[in-house]
Amino acid sequence: xAYKTVVEDDIDILVCGAGLGGTGAAxxxxxxxxxxxxxxxxxxxxxxxxxxxxxxxxxxxYMGTRFGENNPEDHVRYARIDLMGMVREDLLxxxxxxxxxxxxxxxxxxxxxxxxxxxxxxxxxxxxxxMIHGESYKPIVAEAAKKSADKVFNRVCVTHLLMDEAxxxxxxxxxxxxxxxxxxxxxxxxxxxxxxxxxxxxxxPRSVGEGAGRVWYAPWSSGSAYGLLIGAGAKMTQMENRxxxxxxxxxxxxxxxxxxxxxxxxxxxxxxxxxSKWWPGLQEIVGKEYLDPEVSHATHRPIPTCxxxxxxxxxxxxxxGPIHMVTMEAFQxxxxxxxxxxxxxxxxVGQAVLWAATDVDPKNxxxxxxxxxxxxxxxxxxGCGAWCSGPEDISPPEYFWGYNRMTTVEGLxxxxxxxxxxxxxxxxxxxxxxxxxxxxxCQYIDDGKAEGIRVSQQQLDDxxxxxxxxxxxxxVYRNEITAGSVNPNYINPRQGLDRLQKLMDExxxxxxxxxxxxxxxxxxxxxxxxxxxxDLEKLGAEDIHELMRAWELKHRHLTSExxxxxxxxxxETRWPGYYYRGDALKLDDENWHVLTVSxxxxxxxxYTMEKAPCYHIVEENEQAEAAEx
Amino acid sequence: MPTFVYxxxxxxxxxxxxxxxxxxxxxxxxxxxxxNIEPNMCWECYSCVKACPHQAIDxxxxxxxxxxxxxxxxxxxxxxGVIAWRIKFRNGKTDMDLLAPxxxxxxxxxxxxxxxxxxxxxEMRDSQLLFNEPKYIRLDDGGIHTLESNGLKMKxxxxx
Ligand SMILES: Cc1cc2nc3c(=O)[nH]c(=O)nc-3n(C[C@H](O)[C@H](O)[C@H](O)COP(=O)(O)OP(=O)(O)OC[C@H]3O[C@@H](n4cnc5c(N)ncnc54)[C@H](O)[C@@H]3O)c2cc1C
Ligand code: SF4
Ligand code: SF4
Numbered sequence: 026x027a028y029k030t031v032v033e034d035d036i037d038i039l040v041c042g043a044g045l046g047g048t049g050a051a052x053x054x055x056x057x058x059x060x061x062x063x064x065x066x067x068x069x070x071x072x073x074x075x076x077x078x079x080x081x082x083x084x085x086x087y088m089g090t091r092f093g094e095n096n097p098e099d100h101v102r103y104a105r106i107d108l109m110g111m112v113r114e115d116l117l118x119x120x121x122x123x124x125x126x127x128x129x130x131x132x133x134x135x136x137x138x139x140x141x142x143x144x145x146x147x148x149x150x151x152x153x154x155x156m157i158h159g160e161s162y163k164p165i166v167a168e169a170a171k172k173s174a175d176k177v178f179n180r181v182c183v184t185h186l187l188m189d190e191a192x193x194x195x196x197x198x199x200x201x202x203x204x205x206x207x208x209x210x211x212x213x214x215x216x217x218x219x220x221x222x223x224x225x226x227x228x229x230p231r232s233v234g235e236g237a238g239r240v241w242y243a244p245w246s247s248g249s250a251y252g253l254l255i256g257a258g259a260k261m262t263q264m265e266n267r268x269x270x271x272x273x274x275x276x277x278x279x280x281x282x283x284x285x286x287x288x289x290x291x292x293x294x295x296x297x298x299x300x301s302k303w304w305p306g307l308q309e310i311v312g313k314e315y316l317d318p319e320v321s322h323a324t325h326r327p328i329p330t331c332x333x334x335x336x337x338x339x340x341x342x343x344x345x346g347p348i349h350m351v352t353m354e355a356f357q358x359x360x361x362x363x364x365x366x367x368x369x370x371x372x373x374v375g376q377a378v379l380w381a382a383t384d385v386d387p388k389n390x391x392x393x394x395x396x397x398x399x400x401x402x403x404x405x406x407x408g409c410g411a412w413c414s415g416p417e418d419i420s421p422p423e424y425f426w427g428y429n430r431m432t433t434v435e436g437l438x439x440x441x442x443x444x445x446x447x448x449x450x451x452x453x454x455x456x457x458x459x460x461x462x463x464x465x466x467c468q469y470i471d472d473g474k475a476e477g478i479r480v481s482q483q484q485l486d487d488x489x490x491x492x493x494x495x496x497x498x499x500x501v502y503r504n505e506i507t508a509g510s511v512n513p514n515y516i517n518p519r520q521g522l523d524r525l526q527k528l529m530d531e532x533x534x535x536x537x538x539x540x541x542x543x544x545x546x547x548x549x550x551x552x553x554x555x556x557x558x559x560d561l562e563k564l565g566a567e568d569i570h571e572l573m574r575a576w577e578l579k580h581r582h583l584t585s586e587x588x589x590x591x592x593x594x595x596x597e598t599r600w601p602g603y604y605y606r607g608d609a610l611k612l613d614d615e616n617w618h619v620l621t622v623s624x625x626x627x628x629x630x631x632y633t634m635e636k637a638p639c640y641h642i643v644e645e646n647e648q649a650e651a652a653e654x
Numbered sequence: 655m656p657t658f659v660y661x662x663x664x665x666x667x668x669x670x671x672x673x674x675x676x677x678x679x680x681x682x683x684x685x686x687x688x689x690n691i692e693p694n695m696c697w698e699c700y701s702c703v704k705a706c707p708h709q710a711i712d713x714x715x716x717x718x719x720x721x722x723x724x725x726x727x728x729x730x731x732x733x734x735g736v737i738a739w740r741i742k743f744r745n746g747k748t749d750m751d752l753l754a755p756x757x758x759x760x761x762x763x764x765x766x767x768x769x770x771x772x773x774x775x776x777e778m779r780d781s782q783l784l785f786n787e788p789k790y791i792r793l794d795d796g797g798i799h800t801l802e803s804n805g806l807k808m809k810x811x812x813x814x
Contacts, residue, residue: 055768056785069675073701078675090799091792097799098806119782122799126790135759160730160737161756169765180677204677235656236718237694238676244695245676275719367754370739374713374726375698377741381724382715384745416782418800460784468779570677570691643806 028207028493030485033176036214037061038466040174040459041183041199042068042221042249044075044163045452046404046441048170049127049459050218050466055173057467065177066201066212068221068573069245071167075222076243077452080160082282082371084138085451087128087155088121092146097121100153101643104449107329107406109315109599110618111263113446114642115415115424120450124457128155131453134165151285152325153449160371166456180204183249184492184576186217186257186437191479195435196257198480200488204573209489215475216436216466220459223402223409223442224248226522227581227588229530229537230398232275239375241270241277242400245577250410250443251401252580255587258627259432260412262445262620262637264584265591267399268407269334269540269603273350274393278376280350282368287355291337291394293345300328303336310601311612330406334396334602338539348394352387362388398536399604401584403442404455407603409588410445412622412637413438416461421640428469430462433624436475438462446620495575499565515565518574521557525582528553533589534604543608547593554586558630583625586632591621594634656693656716657702663710664688670702670711679711704730704737732761 038054040047043065054063067074088095100121105112132138137158139148147155171177183201190197198214225242232239255261271280283289293299301318308316311332321328337348356362365387369376379385385392403410411432415424430438440462441455450458469475495518502514510517516524529535532550534542542550561579566572597613598606619636626633657679659670664687670679671688678692679702688711690696703711715724723744730737735757741750768785781798788797801807 052768053785056771057774057779059769059773069677070673073673073699074675078697078701079699096804098804118799118801122782123784123787123791125792126784126787129790130786134765135757135761137755137758158754158756160754164761165757165765168762172765172767173769232716232718234716234718235693236716238656238696239698239716243675243699244697363752366741366750366752370726370728370737370752371754374700374728377739378698378713378715378724378726379720381726381741381743381748382720382722384743384747386743386748418782464784471779570680573677642801 028202028209030209030211030489032211032213033064034213035062036064036198036212037216037470038063038463039199039212039214039217040065041217041219041253043071043167043170044220044222044441045077045166045455046220046443046459047218048166049456050220050440050463051170051174053460054463054467057464058470061467061470063174064212064214065170065174066181066183066199066210067177067179068182068204070179071170071177072164075163076246077163078243079374080162080371081157081452082159082368083150083154083156084128084453085154085281086124086449086454087147087153088125089146090125092144094146095152098643100449102646103153103327106315106326108266108408108448109311109329109331109612111266111599111620111639112408112448113415113424113620114640115420116413116444116447118419118642119416119429119461120447120454120457123461124453127453127457127460131165134169136162136165150282154281154285156286158371162452178210181210182573182576183221183253185488186253187213187480187484188257189478190481190484191477194258195478196437197478200485200492202492202572204569207569209492211485213480215470215478216438218438218440218459218462218466219250219253219443220440221249221253221443222246223400223404224251224581224584225400227401227525227529227585228398228535229526231395231536239275239277241272241397242402247577247580248401248584249577249580250439251584251587254411254432254437254439254443255583255625256627257434257437258624259434259437260622260624261587262410262412262622263408263591264401264587264623265595265621266407266409266600267401267588267603268405269399270397271334271337271394272397273376274347274395276373276376276379277397278369278373280394282364283350283352287361287365289350289352289355291348291350293340294347295345299340299345300333300336303339307332307335307601310598310610312614315612331600331602337394338396338602342539349391350394351391353389353391356388396536399534399540401588403444403447404450406448408446408448410443411439413444419642423638424640429465430458431465431469436469438466493572495564495566495572498563499567502565512565515563516560517565517567518571518578521561521564521578522581524557525578525585528557529585533585533592540603541605541607542592543606544593547589550589551586554582554589558582587623587625590623590632590634595621656696656698657690657711657713659688660710660712661685661687663708665708667707669705669707673701673705675699675701700728703728730756
């Protein structure tokens, strides 16, 4: 293929993917590295890319220390109980102690934050959430990133990280291609911050056909953050912790503002409260430590998100669906009604379109809820991602290897969905993690750790060949058939995606099997993933756009394999409601109060799994929690 | 809710092509107007709808579950810093207008150039501080939170 090669050399900090994490990294990098060369490589256009493309109606992570509302340790306790004990507390504390500064910056930049007229503090939606008019959240942070970066390469899909040939396990940049011109892009860089987002569409979505794009996490979230890191041999953690969300049916409209601010609630088809009915049985699975409704009631300690899913699913399976969100009461108040609609228009327009199309006016009718297919992400109520170093002053030795948010590959940093063990970071926390990673990357370079990097022409040529292979493959075999998309020599990216989704759904606990799996199923799943991997070598891409879909699929495949390996390794059901191991239904603290860590050997594709200690840095403080709530 | 483009309104300017995060708005080679090449990868994020200067792009509910006959239209006004929505139900009974701010400040002026601000000292580099901290954290003289400052200590006991 006669595509041009565009080389960007002498980069200090390369930001791969500029959603919330990447824009935070680019912005902050300029302060600590005023003379450094900062470059962004982004698959879409940074003005509207990533999960926040449509905007958001809330910032879900804000302490409010300034208003005496919360301290970082309170947030750690919250995230810990929500994730059934399993988080990286050092990273969480670190994110939480900086996150307010990011939010205060956003306000200074013009993001409209709502204020409580009585207290003057930001309008709370819940204990951790504040309300915003966030339609232009992404353009605003993009402006900040553009001001800091030397160059922004929009429409460059990064496919691989470059590895240093002078020193093993050190990053040297990245390569990819422009999805419009087809040009081959080489970025030689001393450090790389990967912030390429989580993964939708690795499980068969509830929506099919034309509607397949109507997923909760954006359809362009291709798990590239994981694909790039796994491909480079970085260690990953918590990949079994994929998330299932309770959402408005078909439109996937978020329920946060509805529950928290509009005070709506759910009921079964008979109009009954159903959740509490499931707690005794569930307590037998997870133990009193993680589910004690009395304590939750007294202290306002939340019931973990996954357990609430469990109650919803169990009620539906018992034949008492659909579950309804009771909106008819709240929506009688015109102010709350307006908020209910704005909430969707600012963040999930599709839900508004759906209600308009089906004549569902929540003022007169309680809409249906459902649980979504699983997603793999590290910044919402779940913590998939890379095993990263924490900050010097908080992290125990096992969690600290020098540079904050650096993965186990030298010079390679993560932010947002890319970082494992840091759930409940959301948009503001992802941006904050980008800032932390950028400061550490500058330090890494200033310490001379990136000296002597060598990348051979051979490495660049090999990658180039690999990237365009699907186009060549298509060209060679296309004319063997008359017309159509059925060819014995290749499958196209959509066909590959359908296959991936079907097998993940059926073997790795998707919605189609009520999120249930076991050792046998997972082994079959792995075998089929291997076969798919072989076929991915024979993908056929008709044009550059399809080539992008091909690489998205390959990143999704790597992500999926990690999910299956982790789920297989953790022989317990830690998060009922996210997934179930039918052969190990109980939460087993004796053997599994640990973080799971994996590494895929980039040469052989073999996985090694290990357990890592789960340190509790922040003490329990039920008394204080009760007083603050 | 995939997008579609009205033939008579589109002039092929390409703003939608430039912005779509899913890379699915393309210019048709024959008509030289835009269209959605892959509706099943459209998130109905409305980025293209907002970007089109001629209101040529519209959205209709996914054929999988949405009947015809509704509309959700939008106008985003950068100058005024507002966004206006109009929702029409298919039964014609409900027709709503909603307006929201998108920014409180003019674009392009309020975000500083960090290469022009005075650079960090060595002490700041060695600390846990980020740009403009601690000021931006508490807006008082309380510094950064540490385990000590917050009266915390590492809990004994590592679980394997
Ligand atoms: C519907 C919805 C509602 C939400 N509600 C809230 C809320 O109310 N409050 C809140 O705080 N958070 C909310 N979130 C979560 C928040 O959006 C995410 O936590 C956050 O955006 C994650 O940041 P990130 O940088 O990791 O990923 P993203 O912001 O998704 O950024 C990833 C970036 O990487 C780019 N990219 C991907 N692959 C590649 C590649 N191969 N090469 C180059 N670039 C690539 C993408 O184009 C994108 O720009 C919501 C998310 C969704 C989807
Ligand atoms: S609505 Fe969003 S995803 Fe769909 S075509 Fe427009 S910009 Fe692309
Ligand atoms: S932005 Fe509007 S007018 Fe311009 S190409 Fe797209 S649809 Fe046509």
